[in-house]
Amino acid sequence: MLYSSSSAHNAPFLSVILPAFNEGDTIETSLVTLSAFLNALGHSYEIVVSDDGSAD
Numbered sequence: 593m594l595y596s597s598s599s600a601h602n603a604p605f606l607s608v609i610l611p612a613f614n615e616g617d618t619i620e621t622s623l624v625t626l627s628a629f630l631n632a633l634g635h636s637y638e639i640v641v642s643d644d645g646s647a648d
Contacts, residue, residue, distance in 0.1 A: 605637060606637040
């Protein structure tokens, strides 16, 4: 999954890799919290979520 605040023409200022293992119940909250923090920085960013084979 990739979430990005940058446009297709601009590379993001910051990339965050978020490994997710059995995070089905909390991943949405984690992404909302992380996005709010990154938005407050005022730079473009992307969040790459890596599912590393969890059961959920």
